[in-house]
Amino acid sequence: MRRSWRIGALLLAVFALVAGACSANTGSSSASSSESSSGGTFLIGFPGDFSSTYAFYDEPIKEGAQFAIDQINASGGVLGNTLELQALDNRNDVAETSKLTQQLLDQGAKWLIGTTGDGILAEGSQACAANIPVSTGDGTAPTLVGDMGPCAYQLIMSDNVQGATLAEYAIKQGYKTAYVLGSTEIPYTKNLPTYFTKAFENAGGTVTGTDQFKIGAGDYSAVVTKIASADPAPDAIFTPMFVPDTQVFLRQLRQAGVTIPVLSTDGNLDPSLPDAGAKALNGFTFTASACPPGPDNPKIQQFYADYKAKYGKDPSSVIAVLGYDEIYALKSIIEAQNSTDPQAILAGLPNVSYDGVSGQIQMDPTTRRAKKSAWMVKMDGASFTCLGQPGYPTFVPSA
Amino acid sequence: MVSPSEFAQQLVNALSLGSIYALLALGLSMVYGVLGMLNFAFGELVTITAYTMLFLANHGAPFPVMAIGGVFAAVIASILMELVAFRPLRGASFVTLLFTSFAVAELLQNVFRQAISSRPKGVPVPSLFDNAVRVGSVRIGVLPLITAGVGATALVLLTLFMRRSRSGIAMRAASQDFATARLVGVRANRVISLAFAISGLLAGIAGVLWISRTTAVQPTTGFVPILEAFIASVIGGLGNLRGAVAGGFFLGALEVFLQATLPGKILPFAQAVALLIVVAILYVRPQGLFGRRVEAKV
Amino acid sequence: MTGQPPRPLLSVDEITVAYGPVTALHGVSLQVSEGEIVAVLGPNGAGKTTLLRTLAGALRPRHGQIWLDGKRLDGIVPEEAVRRGIATVPEGRLVFPGLTVEENLQLGAISRRDRQAIRAEIDELFSMFPILGERRAQPAGTLSGGEQQQLSIGRALMARPRVMLLDEPSLGLAPIIVGQIFALLRDLRGRGATLLLVEQNVHKALEIADRAYVLSVGRVVTSGPARTLATGELERMYLGMSRAR
Numbered sequence: 001m002r003r004s005w006r007i008g009a010l011l012l013a014v015f016a017l018v019a020g021a022c023s024a025n026t027g028s029s030s031a032s033s034s035e036s037s038s039g040g041t042f043l044i045g046f047p048g049d050f051s052s053t054y055a056f057y058d059e060p061i062k063e064g065a066q067f068a069i070d071q072i073n074a075s076g077g078v079l080g081n082t083l084e085l086q087a088l089d090n091r092n093d094v095a096e097t098s099k100l101t102q103q104l105l106d107q108g109a110k111w112l113i114g115t116t117g118d119g120i121l122a123e124g125s126q127a128c129a130a131n132i133p134v135s136t137g138d139g140t141a142p143t144l145v146g147d148m149g150p151c152a153y154q155l156i157m158s159d160n161v162q163g164a165t166l167a168e169y170a171i172k173q174g175y176k177t178a179y180v181l182g183s184t185e186i187p188y189t190k191n192l193p194t195y196f197t198k199a200f201e202n203a204g205g206t207v208t209g210t211d212q213f214k215i216g217a218g219d220y221s222a223v224v225t226k227i228a229s230a231d232p233a234p235d236a237i238f239t240p241m242f243v244p245d246t247q248v249f250l251r252q253l254r255q256a257g258v259t260i261p262v263l264s265t266d267g268n269l270d271p272s273l274p275d276a277g278a279k280a281l282n283g284f285t286f287t288a289s290a291c292p293p294g295p296d297n298p299k300i301q302q303f304y305a306d307y308k309a310k311y312g313k314d315p316s317s318v319i320a321v322l323g324y325d326e327i328y329a330l331k332s333i334i335e336a337q338n339s340t341d342p343q344a345i346l347a348g349l350p351n352v353s354y355d356g357v358s359g360q361i362q363m364d365p366t367t368r369r370a371k372k373s374a375w376m377v378k379m380d381g382a383s384f385t386c387l388g389q390p391g392y393p394t395f396v397p398s399a
Numbered sequence: 400m401v402s403p404s405e406f407a408q409q410l411v412n413a414l415s416l417g418s419i420y421a422l423l424a425l426g427l428s429m430v431y432g433v434l435g436m437l438n439f440a441f442g443e444l445v446t447i448t449a450y451t452m453l454f455l456a457n458h459g460a461p462f463p464v465m466a467i468g469g470v471f472a473a474v475i476a477s478i479l480m481e482l483v484a485f486r487p488l489r490g491a492s493f494v495t496l497l498f499t500s501f502a503v504a505e506l507l508q509n510v511f512r513q514a515i516s517s518r519p520k521g522v523p524v525p526s527l528f529d530n531a532v533r534v535g536s537v538r539i540g541v542l543p544l545i546t547a548g549v550g551a552t553a554l555v556l557l558t559l560f561m562r563r564s565r566s567g568i569a570m571r572a573a574s575q576d577f578a579t580a581r582l583v584g585v586r587a588n589r590v591i592s593l594a595f596a597i598s599g600l601l602a603g604i605a606g607v608l609w610i611s612r613t614t615a616v617q618p619t620t621g622f623v624p625i626l627e628a629f630i631a632s633v634i635g636g637l638g639n640l641r642g643a644v645a646g647g648f649f650l651g652a653l654e655v656f657l658q659a660t661l662p663g664k665i666l667p668f669a670q671a672v673a674l675l676i677v678v679a680i681l682y683v684r685p686q687g688l689f690g691r692r693v694e695a696k697v
Numbered sequence: 698m699t700g701q702p703p704r705p706l707l708s709v710d711e712i713t714v715a716y717g718p719v720t721a722l723h724g725v726s727l728q729v730s731e732g733e734i735v736a737v738l739g740p741n742g743a744g745k746t747t748l749l750r751t752l753a754g755a756l757r758p759r760h761g762q763i764w765l766d767g768k769r770l771d772g773i774v775p776e777e778a779v780r781r782g783i784a785t786v787p788e789g790r791l792v793f794p795g796l797t798v799e800e801n802l803q804l805g806a807i808s809r810r811d812r813q814a815i816r817a818e819i820d821e822l823f824s825m826f827p828i829l830g831e832r833r834a835q836p837a838g839t840l841s842g843g844e845q846q847q848l849s850i851g852r853a854l855m856a857r858p859r860v861m862l863l864d865e866p867s868l869g870l871a872p873i874i875v876g877q878i879f880a881l882l883r884d885l886r887g888r889g890a891t892l893l894l895v896e897q898n899v900h901k902a903l904e905i906a907d908r909a910y911v912l913s914v915g916r917v918v919t920s921g922p923a924r925t926l927a928t929g930e931l932e933r934m935y936l937g938m939s940r941a942r
Contacts, residue, residue, distance in 0.1 A: 056518050184667040212666035218613050218623050221412035221543070222658035228538075229405040244519040244615030251614065255531050255540035256408075275521025275614050279529045568800050569807055572793045579791045582753055584779035584808035584856060 042081040042340050045104030049117035052092035056317070057116040057138040062087045063315045064323030065113060067307055072327070078334050092117040101126045110342045111330055113137050124148020132342050133349060135326055138319055140266065140289070141187055142399035145368040153349050154369040155326050155361050159188065162287040163195025164393035165374040166238060166263045171203045175235035179209040179227055182240065189215065192240035192265055198397035208234050213241065220249045228256045236260060242267020247276035254280045261285065269318070269377060278381035287374040290318045290358040291386035299357045325356030359389050404536040409659050415543035417651025418550025419605050421644040423628035424635060426601030428643035432574035433594040436496040440480060440503035441628060442621025444473040444599055446511060448606030449616035453522045462525050470603030477599025478592055511618035519617040522610050546608045553604050554644060561640070566593055574638060634677055636687025645689060706731045706891055707860050712761030712771070714751050721747040723915045724761065729860060734882065734892045736902040736923065739912035745895040746788060748912070749862045753785045754778035766859065780808045782859030786866060790849040794838025798829050801837050801848055805855030815855070822851045843874035850881065860891045867898045879905055
């Protein structure tokens with residue numbers, strides 16, 4: 001999902017002053033080394049955010065990963081090794097993430113799952129300094145692997161793929177012109193409009209208007225009025241807006257009598273979206289890393305059924321399948337390399353090819369990003385319906 | 400470039416947004432006027448309104464009950480906030496009270512995060528709000544109409560209360576000269592509680608209107624309202640009630656105007672431009688558009 | 698006046714008042730009887746305003762007691778003092794400039810509940826001060842100094858006080874206006890009001906007062922009937938003291 005964003009404004013500085021007085025305990029843990037032969041334990045580290053802003057993403061990743069590990073261990077482990085997940089809460093604090101990452105490396109972790117929180121770059125650079133492979137977790141920004149370091153790999157759909165998928169979809173629907181609404185405040189909302197525009201124009205579409213929105217503004221009436229007055233009216237609107245802003249925007253847009261279809265991205269797969277009401281949401285289409293369970297995506301539905309059978313409840317969100325797939329992809333690498341050594345895993349990562357619950361993970365060795373297709377979700381009234389996985393786009397703009 | 404109907408439409412947008420800002424600025428100014436303190440936990444009253452509406456909705460309450468319950472909760476929370484957090488510090492310095500209010504805001508946000516969720520929760524609102532009426536070539540949403548109507552009614556009723564009622568006169572006196580008001584017989588605790596109650600009432604009404612627009616609540620929901628209220632009341636002159644209303648409408652109009660006219664490349668800086676304009680106003684008129692000189696309080 | 702000494706309505710018993718480490722009043726005692734005008738005289742810094750602020754509940758005595766009609770008055774808050782019957786006409790008048798003349802008067806009656814009587818008394822005040830009646834809807838800030846002083850006194854009257862405290866009512870007013878204000882005070886006494894008057898204008902104060910106390914550096918240095926004190930001894934002493942300071 002999206003990368004760190006903050007309501008960066010003057011007040012927060014003062015809040016920080018007030019709240020900042022409390023923190024900073026530095027106890028160094030001195031757990032040391034491990035042995036990597038068969039019959040041992042293979043430690044997977046996850047310094048994730050399980051209590052703050054990004055717990056919504058990291059928590060299900062943890063649930064899915066644990067589910068996969070439990071399954072694998074129950075059937076004998078990998079090459080005779082038992083998998084173990086150490087998930088520690090970084091509270092979305094960069095310093096804490098850094099500390100926990102080091103702690104996990106000291107304990108002998110051989111694989112790290114990236115946090116969605118602010119500390120991901122710290123986690124990546126520390127992992128790479130120790131030459132331990134690290135994933136981007138639920139991070140979709142295509143620039144992440146470059147920023148984290150040479151040992152970082154993205155096993156999920158990237159943002160440029162989302163943009164290209166939506167552009168192809170738009171062309172297929174017969175939309176020739178589009179109005180693009182972005183925000184330069186964070187990389188996610190700044191880059192996605194570019195990816196979409198490049199792919200849309202490459203496929204023959206024209207962007208007839210662009211505008212900027214403010215994240216968390218609570219009011220988009222002025223933006224909406226400009227769209228309503230756009231002459232000629234565009235065939236479609238693209239925006240990487242996410243909840244809870246999407247609800248505001250869509251309602252104000254439909255109130256203004258604008259019926260132009262709206263295309264958006266994975267920040268909208270959220271249980272709070274439907275409260276915007278059927279009238280505003282109907283037809284709203286967006287990409288996602290995975291669809292909610294339903295009869296048209298039997299693999300995910302089966303995942304939910306199995307999960308519930310084991311734990312007696314649903315995972316906290318469908319994002320759990322990404323954590324699940326990541327562990328199984330790791331297992332396939334270990335088996336292909338016939339080694340649990342991190343260096344062997346790093347050597348095998350560029351060639352990983354694994355068909356997971358959320359789709360085919362086909363690594364591109366040059367970009368270190370999996371060529372993974374996006375899913376598409378369309379709102380039918382106020383309920384999510386899955387349009388499936390349209391396939392990897394023929395043109396994907398560079399990161 | 401901007402067509403007449405687009406202009407009319409933006410005017411409605413500005414009025415609707417402005418009336419919410421006016422209510423918020425008035426709520427913040429009300430307490431500042433009487434007590435000389437800036438209550439930065441004011442935004443959390445909007446959040447409390449929203450969570451109360453959510454709670455009532457989950458228990459099957461119809462929207463009017465949600466709205467009234469939300470406003471009621473904000474009033475109670477505001478009075479309690481003063482009793483628990485600010486009354487023990489009566490007479491403390493401006494900075495002490497300011498930081499106390501930050502602490503209250505931070506504490507409440509953490510409570511929401513731990514007790515409810517750090518994620519946005521959807522608050523259902525009637526689908527009627529999504530309808531629109533057509534006036535000539537202008538399409539006006541039902542919600543902006545209700546917003547402007549409720550906002551205007553609340554402002555008129557509050558003006559009458561402040562003008563006509565004994566409590567209103569006492570509050571105005573207290574905001575002009577607190578010590579002398581007490582010498583005349585105005586009960587300090589009562590007038591302060593009343594100021595917080597009205598402040599909560601305004602936050603609650605503005606909160607219901609705000610949530611009707613956003614249909615979602617999260618622990619940081621109060622951030623934008625308090626920021627806008629603060630800017631609007633500074634524009635109008637802190638503590639000046641008429642100024643707060645004017646500042647609110649001015650800010651609403653300014654934001655809509657900038658979004659409507661700034662070229663795309665500058666738009667990301669709209670907030671900065673708005674703040675620059677505010678700074679320019681304050682440079683020319685340090686006491687705000689309608690402000691009077693700052694007096695010592697309590 | 699009858700031959701019997703009237704019973705003291707307000708009794709101040711050895712009060713000591715301090716602002717932090719600085720003691721402003723050292724064991725001050727005084728009495729005010731029903732229907733009396735009592736003047737408190739003394740140079741700047743003698744503690745006169747401190748005395749009034751303490752009586753009005755704005756300051757708390759460190760030692761000593763204040764009694765009003767047999768009830769303890771020290772240690773209560775200003776708004777409670779008003780309800781017990783102490784009304785203040787503060788130094789510099791301090792009307793509420795943003796409120797209208799009429800609202801200022803209504804505010805004076807904030808401690809009362811009898812709305813009908815309040816209405817009638819406001820009308821009565823307007824006939825007593827016609828200029829205020831003419832300007833009833835104007836903000837008090839637009840009045841002249843003398844008019845504001847009338848309003849401030851009227852506002853205090855609206856509380857129906859047992860004792861009215863006046864702090865330097867002549868300060869900053871033209872001599873002719875001062876004359877009018879003192880005539881008004883004498884008139885009030887004629888209607889049975891009890892006044893405690895702090896003044897620097899010794900002559901004027903002694904003209905209308907029944908008794909007077911002289912404060913110097915926080916102590917009562919002399920007191921007695923105004924007539925006696927007015928004969929010159931006080932003035933020599935008072936002025937002498939002022940010079941000595």
